[in-house]
Amino acid sequence: MFEKGGEKLARNKHPEETVNLILDVASRLFMEKGYEHTSIQDIINHLGGLSKGAIYHHFKSKEDILYAVTDKMTEQSNQMFQVICDRTDLNGKEKLETMFRESLNRSVQDDIFTVAPSFYNNPQLLFSLLHETIEISAPDYIQPIIEQGMADGSIVAKHPKQLAELISLMANLWMNPMVFDDSVEETYSKFMVFDQVLKGLGLDIVDEEILSRMQELTTIYQNSK
């Protein structure tokens, strides 16, 4: 009958909406207050009528919610990475370039940055993100591309797994202004060092477009604080 409208419904016909609601609320609170200072009760209070039973019906623990939240955060990125991986018109090096460019473009117009959170006092969230980076992003997306580049001759490297890890670590964590609360200048310097490192590894993938996107991104983040 009145399934849409946001009114207090005894039961949602589309449980995925409830799951998403919980995830959205949890995301926001985890960012604002930090994971360990967000209680289940906090989440319930922002759920608009739903109760603890709803949460523990869809998630088995608070930690489980955290994993789902970070999963959702990296989901879009990983999807985009997959699309680039599957392209056949690019060699390895070109794919890497494309990934960096796309990552930055996406971040510029991303919701996350309008909230201006900080992972700095959020060990669990940061850790979960680190986990995603090392266990999924690096081995599933970056490493295969490096290996393709080694095969097609566009990339010269020796230890693709470790190289993929290091690059992912630098790009996703070290250079992420949400993790390290850097000024525009500091982020720029990091990017210059990053560029130099990649060049030293035979990966000359940082062009002017990537660089200008990077500066734009940092400025946005700074202004939103």
Add this chain to the structure above:
Amino acid sequence: MFEKGGEKLARNKHPEETVNLILDVASRLFMEKGYEHTSIQDIINHLGGLSKGAIYHHFKSKEDILYAVTDKMTEQSNQMFQVICDRTDLNGKEKLETMFRESLNRSVQDDIFTVAPSFYNNPQLLFSLLHETIEISAPDYIQPIIEQGMADGSIVAKHPKQLAELISLMANLWMNPMVFDDSVEETYSKFMVFDQVLKGLGLDIVDEEILSRMQELTTIYQNSK
């Protein structure tokens, strides 16, 4: 009268012994069970008679204990770094080399490795270590040395602060077998990539002694598990 002997004393004349006892017990438990799965009661149970009042007399919170623990963990390293920093017979590059060598030598005979802990499911401990690395180790010890090297001509670089951060991050976290549960081979590969990165940055400081120490260290760690 009987101030020494370990017997249950109503009051310890040397309170620092009590503080150290708490720190030692907490260290062990944090490593074994993880920070968030170690309760204050757990610590009390291993204190041999001391109570909750004792803990909260010396520390203002559980978090405070964590910070004291990581402080103690990096204290020795930092002291050694300071000594090397103060030497006048070495140029910047030589100091960096010495620091890496000494770090590895120290780790080989270190207590920590005999416990075979893992930071992997220990977000808070890992984070606290990251904090020490970025906020203290890098800016206070590595960065000044790089700047000295830039001044005396032994190091060619452009962004000493960021360079120091990146090097510290790689050395203290990424290549730390306690953080990432790598095999001997993987650690070796990481070290090779690390070496290549440093060479690309104009820092050719990894020699054969450092390399063999690294392998020794990883083997010790693997066997102790």
Add this chain to the structure above:
DNA sequence: CAATACATACCGACCGTTGGTATGTATTTA
């Protein structure tokens, strides 16, 4: 050299909050 005054070290009962569970009930679906 006591008596006094205060600081330190520690005890353990107690408190509010927490993450989590057990059970009940209304609604959907097969």
Add this chain to the structure above:
DNA sequence: TAAATACATACCAACGGTCGGTATGTATTG
């Protein structure tokens, strides 16, 4: 209509932390 789903509610043990109190030290003073 029976089973499965989507919740609500009442409840629990354990947690981090506080607090009033006590015993033991040291510093001051007459």
